[in-house]
Amino acid sequence: MAELEFWFDFASPYSYLAAETVEAAAADTGVAVIWRPFLLGPIFSEQGWSDSPFNLYPARGRYLWLDLKRETTRHGIPWQRPARFPFNSALATKTASWVEPGPALSRFCQAVFRAGFAERRDPATRAVIETCLRQAGLDHAPLERALADGGGDRCRDDVGAARDRGIFGAPSFVVAGELYWGNERMAAALERAWAVSR
Numbered sequence: 001m002a003e004l005e006f007w008f009d010f011a012s013p014y015s016y017l018a019a020e021t022v023e024a025a026a027a028d029t030g031v032a033v034i035w036r037p038f039l040l041g042p043i044f045s046e047q048g049w050s051d052s053p054f055n056l057y058p059a060r061g062r063y064l065w066l067d068l069k070r071e072t073t074r075h076g077i078p079w080q081r082p083a084r085f086p087f088n089s090a091l092a093t094k095t096a097s098w099v100e101p102g103p104a105l106s107r108f109c110q111a112v113f114r115a116g117f118a119e120r121r122d123p124a125t126r127a128v129i130e131t132c133l134r135q136a137g138l139d140h141a142p143l144e145r146a147l148a149d150g151g152g153d154r155c156r157d158d159v160g161a162a163r164d165r166g167i168f169g170a171p172s173f174v175v176a177g178e179l180y181w182g183n184e185r186m187a188a189a190l191e192r193a194w195a196v197s198r
Contacts, residue, residue: 002031002197004189005174007167009040010093010109011052011086013068014183016117018171019110020077025186031193035106037096038158039089040170047168052086078118087116088124090155094146095129097154099138108136 006022008015026033044052054061065081072079092112099105111132115121121128129143145151162172166179173180173189176196180189 002029002193003034003175004031004193005034005036005165007036007038007162007165007170007172007174008109009170010037010089010112010116010123012040012170013054013064013085013117015171016113017068017071017075017077018183018186019113021075022186023106025190026193029190029194031190031197033106034101035109036158036162037093037109038162038167038170039093039155042159043163043168055085078114080118080120082116083120083122087122090124090152091126091129091143091146092123092132093158094152094155095133095142097158098142098145098151099136104136104138108132108138108142111135 004022004026006018008018022033044050049056054064068079068081071077096105096109096112099108112123112129115128115132116123121131123129123132126143130140133140133143165172165174165177167174167181169181171181171183171186173186175189175193178192180186180192
């Protein structure tokens, strides 16, 4: 079966859009989605950014919130501007790294995104992550592993894997080693995944 790697940071608004639409779009083309949460902050730091570019460039930030309102309305996706942007996505990402790949991981990731971008809850808090795990049908074991000594090792490895693929923003899609950046490139990435599987 064709595969699409979906790389995202939980604090990325456009990744939220992708997370809400990628599974249905992939199913239409017979493509399996591999969910790959990672921390974008270290990669931004390497680019010389100390904050989200949507905060560093005010005009870009104003456009973001207008565009997100339009796009979520167009797709029928629930949306509320986060109380803090960007929220700290480290705990959610570390926890996700301890969830086995598969449906439970996608459910957990979607729950985290909805907490941050539809419910104005802070995914940096333990209580929110515990709720998201329950919503995904999981116990607290991934969170406990994330909080233990060495619990961030997998997360650091995932940042390295993103770097190796040339990823510089989120969401990004990788098909057979080829990078597609941005939610608007999802359709092209899915077409490519379908083509290489033939």
